[in-house]
Structures are given as C-alpha cells and as structure tokens.
Amino acid sequence: MIYVVRRALATLFFLIVFGPVLLASNADTEQNSAPIDVMGKVTDHDYFELIFGAKVYLPRMFYSGGEWYFFRDTYSALDSGEFVRGEEGGIVRADTGESIAFDLSITSHLIYLWLSLILTVFITFMAGRKYKKGIGRDSEPKGALLNIFETLFVFIRDQIAKEFMPKDKYEKFVPFLFTIFMCIAFMNLFGLLPWAAAATANLTVTATLAIITFLVTQLNGTKDHWKHVFVFPGVPKWALIILTPVEILGLFTKPFALAIRLFANMLSGKIMIVCILGLIFVFTELFGAAIGVTSGVFWVLLTVALYFLKALVALIQAYVFTLLSSVFIGMAIEEHNHDHEDSSVANAKDVALQNH
C-alpha cells in the first residue's frame, strides 16, 4: 500500500516538475519569446489550465454586429472564418475588422469566480444541514470543519458586521459580508496554486464586487445618509458648494478604493513571484548557466517566503474588503442623532453622563 502511494507521489512530482518544463520548451519554440510569460500568468485566458499544464478551451459567446455568436472555443471561432485574431491577441470580425462589442465568453477567471462561489455555497449548505439537524443548535458544534466554519462565520458576524453597524440592523448584512469574504478568500487562495490564477487579480472582478458593495450601501442608505451628502447639517450654506461635490465624489471613491486595493494586492503578489523566479533565467542569460542555477537556490527560497506572505495577504485582503464594505454600509445605514450638533462632542457628553 505504502509502496503504491510512494510510487504515485513520485510520478505526480515528476509530472509537476517536468510538465511545465516541457510546455515551456514548446512555448519557446512556438513563440520565440521570453522564457516566462509574466503577464500571461495574471491576465485572463480563453482556456482553463489544469494541474499538469493541460488546457481546456472554454466556449466563446459574443454579440457582434447585431447577431449572437456561439462557438465551442476560440479555435472553432477562428475556423468558422467569420473571425480572425486581431493585432493585440483578441478576436476581431473578419469582414469589418472591428472588435467584439459585447463579449460574454467564459474565461478562466470566470471559472475561478464560479468555483469560489460554488465552494462558498456548498460549505454554507453543508454547515446549514448540520445546524438544521441540531448539531450546533441544541449542542456544541461537532467536527473540525463545522468548528472552522463557525469560527469564520461568527468572526464575520461579530467582528465585522456587529462592530461597524447599528445593533438592530447588522443581521441583514451578514449573508452579504460572509459570501463576499468567503468568495474573495477562495479566489485569492486559488491564486496560490502555481497553475491557477487569482480572479481577484482582474480589475473587472474587483470592480464588479465593489459595484455590488456600492449598490448595497446606497440602496440601504437612510435619509440621514443622503442628508449628509447633500445638505450637511450644521454647516453654513455657502460651504455646501464645496462640501456637496466632495461628498458625492466620496460616494464613488470608496468602492473605487476597494476595487483598486484588492486588485493591486493580488496582482502584485503573483507578478512578484513570477518575476523572482524569472531572475533565474535572467542570471543564466547574463552570467551563464552555472551562476544562474546556483543563484536559483536563493530565488526559490525567496519565492517560498513570498508564498507564505501571499497566503497571508490573500486572507488579509479578503478581510479588508469585507471590513471596509461593512464600514461603508454601516456609515450609510446609521441613524444620526440630530439633537447634537457635533457627534463626537455628543458622544463625549453621553459618556460623561453615563459615568455620573
């Protein structure tokens, strides 16, 4: 038994190590370009890469020139003769040469987003089933997985939702915050797999998530929230000329910051790792194979250190996104007490009153 497992592990190791090497040599002969495609590791693709470098091409569907087109993959689209590869690598119409207006193709990042969402839903569903059975409801949670789930869930509920939202309203937003947190965390952690990509390293994904946060924030905003945007109470009328545009701008900068922060963090992590590993090739080219390979030990160690950092950042960024979403929603749904002019002074007064 042990022998079989060891044999299987050895084979797996062999495949993992030599698969990419063989692919890289193929790529070298094909494109005659840089040994490692740094940007290709982070950008979106029309194929889904499996563990040994095998590629599964994904279906394309798009709307172009008043018509819907469906193809099994990019190659069948090219084979159809209606589309050709554009100068920048994308697909353009063969007849007019214009790019595709509305591209609904399934891409690798979309697959990772779906996987993350499905995992989140699956985990929640499994946990929910246990809770329905009574484990965790009538007794303590049993089993490591349920305990981990509950730790995360209670953390989101108590440390993120309850902390920054009014006590009577926070429960409504726990599902949203939990889903966002789990989904982003899964997407970030997928990025740690060498052959996979972090969907959060795509600005479209982070921006869309930020838009959803923005919509949730604004749709649940109270009258006070809008009052503070347009007629800031306790401020002279002429100051509104400056304050109102700033406040309106503030509505949009918040989700913008959310999107950019997550995107930049996840993108930089992957690029850093690929670049540091790429230094092996750079050194080989500059100083010869001997120095390149010897220095490789150092670069690999550095990569390992960066990997741990990335694992940490993956969870931290998911936490930060959820936390800031909670803060923004909390600010919008807060009911301000208008008996007091200045809230901080009022708070101090309340504290002083309570102490007496």
Add this chain to the structure above:
Amino acid sequence: MHYFLNGNALLSFDTGFGFWVFFTTIVFLWAMNKWLVPPIMSALKEREDRIRESLETAEKALAEAEKISRNNEKALKDAEITAQKIRKEALEDAEKVRNERIEKATQDAEKLLENARLKIEQEKKSALNELRNHVAELAVQSATIIIKSELDKEKSRHLVDSFIKDLSKKN
C-alpha cells in the same frame, strides 16, 4: 503598452465579463441571503440565547440559594437568641416563684406564730379573769367565813391580810 490598450488588458473593464461576474455574484448572494445563511444565523442565535439564559438562570439560582442560606443562618441565630431568652426568662420566673413561695411560707409561719401568740394572750387573759373571779369568790367565801365566825375586827383583818398575802405569793 500592449496590456493597457488591449481589450483583454490589465487595467480595462471588460463589460461582458463584468456582466457575468455581476450576474452570478448577485444570484449566489441572493441564494445565500434567502436560503443558506438564515438557518445558520437563527441556529447560532438560538444557541447563544439559550446559553445566556441558562447562565442567567444559574446565576439567579445561586443568588437565591445564597439568600436562602443567609436567611437560614439568620433564622438559626434568631432561634438561638430566642431560646436563650426563653431560658433566661424561665430561670427568672422560677427564681421569682421560689422567692414568692419562700416569702409566702415565711409569712404563713409568721401568721401562725402571731395567731398562736394571740391565742396564748387570750388564754392568759381569760385565765387571769377566771383567777380574779375565783379570788373574788374566795374573798366572798372568806368574808362569809369571817362573818360566820364573828371574830373580832382585829383578828378578821389579820386573817384577810394574811389571805391576800398568801394569794399574791401563790401567784
């Protein structure tokens, strides 16, 4: 520059892909919000409420028990004090009764003595009276004898005197 201008570029927003992300995320969020999370929330809340309640109940019961034990101690102390008081009172009463009895007995004895004395006095008085009457009778008898015997005056006087002298000696 290639990655910033391309439709599939790093810093561009891809509308179709964005639509997919938005649509699927909203659907999953809706499902989580509608079906998956609420039972977990309610289960956790139920459990927490129950734990809080049982803690509160236990605390209340403990306070109650402490109160009861304190009351018991107080009652015990009170009972002891009362018992001591009762004992003391009983002792005092007994002393009082004893004293009263003794006093009464003394009084009775004194009364008896007084009565006896009074009786003796009376007896004495009546005896004296009797004696006086007797003497008077004797005197009358002697006088009768004197008259009968017709003795001279001198002799009779002498007789009477000697008689009376004898009488007083007798007494």
